Amino acid sequence: MDYANVMRSAVELGPAWIRGHGYLFKQMVNINMFVAQFGFCCVYFVFMADNLKQFFDQTSSIHISQAGWIALLLIPISALCTIRELKALAPLAAVANFVYIIAVVIVLADLFSDWQPLDSLPAFGAVENLPLFFGTVMFAFEGVAVVLPIENQMNEPIHFITPNGVLNTSCILVLLVYMTVGFFGFLRYGNDIKDTLTLNLPQTPFYQAIKVMFVLCILVSYPLQFYVPMERVEKWIKRKVVEAKQEPMIYAIRFGGVLLTCAMAQLIPHLALFISLVGSVAGTSLTLVFPPLIELLCSYSKQELTKWVWIRNIGLMAFAMVGFTTGTYASMVQIIEAFGKEDI
Numbered sequence: 001m002d003y004a005n006v007m008r009s010a011v012e013l014g015p016a017w018i019r020g021h022g023y024l025f026k027q028m029v030n031i032n033m034f035v036a037q038f039g040f041c042c043v044y045f046v047f048m049a050d051n052l053k054q055f056f057d058q059t060s061s062i063h064i065s066q067a068g069w070i071a072l073l074l075i076p077i078s079a080l081c082t083i084r085e086l087k088a089l090a091p092l093a094a095v096a097n098f099v100y101i102i103a104v105v106i107v108l109a110d111l112f113s114d115w116q117p118l119d120s121l122p123a124f125g126a127v128e129n130l131p132l133f134f135g136t137v138m139f140a141f142e143g144v145a146v147v148l149p150i151e152n153q154m155n156e157p158i159h160f161i162t163p164n165g166v167l168n169t170s171c172i173l174v175l176l177v178y179m180t181v182g183f184f185g186f187l188r189y190g191n192d193i194k195d196t197l198t199l200n201l202p203q204t205p206f207y208q209a210i211k212v213m214f215v216l217c218i219l220v221s222y223p224l225q226f227y228v229p230m231e232r233v234e235k236w237i238k239r240k241v242v243e244a245k246q247e248p249m250i251y252a253i254r255f256g257g258v259l260l261t262c263a264m265a266q267l268i269p270h271l272a273l274f275i276s277l278v279g280s281v282a283g284t285s286l287t288l289v290f291p292p293l294i295e296l297l298c299s300y301s302k303q304e305l306t307k308w309v310w311i312r313n314i315g316l317m318a319f320a321m322v323g324f325t326t327g328t329y330a331s332m333v334q335i336i337e338a339f340g341k342e343d344i
Helices: 003-012 022-059 066-080 086-111 127-139 144-153 166-192 205-240 243-267 271-301 307-343
Strands: none
Touching: 003 022, 003 144, 003 271, 022 066, 022 144, 022 205, 022 243, 022 271, 066 205, 066 243, 086 144, 086 166, 086 205, 127 271, 127 307, 144 166, 144 205, 144 271, 205 243, 271 307
16 A cells, blocks of 8 residues: 555545545645655756766866756666666665765765864854755655555565664664764855755865765666656556557656656756755655644544644644745745846
8 A cells, every 4th residue: 555545545534524535635645746756856866967067077078067967867867767666676776875875974084074163153044044944854754655665565564664674774874864964064064065065075086986976876766766656657557558558658658757857957956945845845745744634534533532642743734834835935935036146
């Protein structure tokens, strides 16, 4: 069962007035999931293009614009997205994780090498930037839609949800990496920190090569994020289209999806703002709206709808709506201003 069907099942367990709307809520989850996953893929395009541009600009005579790199990346990404099974992507993901660990260790070594004095850095950022921060944090939950598909394809799914299983272990490790890199990255570079920390690395061939390592990791991660919406599309095609036309249509839609994310990346090439926009628009619903709603409905069906359950989940959803509204508005304003500065 995927995320959308979990939502549908929860609605059908709820009060009589909502039970008949399971399909509607399922499609709401699907729409948000599509927006989120395609948004993540767009961000991947921009990240890889920014790092490749800086790498070649500083280490060779090859000078290609960011838009040019985004277009060139269309070729390897399209090839990787012809892989339709998570199990087939697993070996590539394992290698990418190994490379990622090495790259992160090297980056941490640079971050620990020199710090700015603590009293020279602000303890808090500007209040007006809080909505952008909220969107960025929501973007960090980019793996939320991949959770159930991964569990479904495991040989022993029980190992996914145990206290020391795949889900908890991976979340703790990712949290530690985010906290460490974020905190010490700010200590190292202060207010001069760029949209992605890799762009701040020293201009030596060794550290420039680290950018290529991260690009390779993200290149492999792209088809993992792309898998979630494509899985839904393939299920629909297999139900609605005659068998002889299924394969050509599946691959055509896959290429069309990659092309769409490439075009969107060309349209909004500002990495930090794109991250905040995607996180605010789609990440908020997937992480802070639908899960509390599912818990409320399931608690109702089990007659465990206590006052604390109400307070906790309604509070989360109210917080999410404030974050969604302010984060989306702030991101759009900043993006419009960024384009205005470019036109001057």
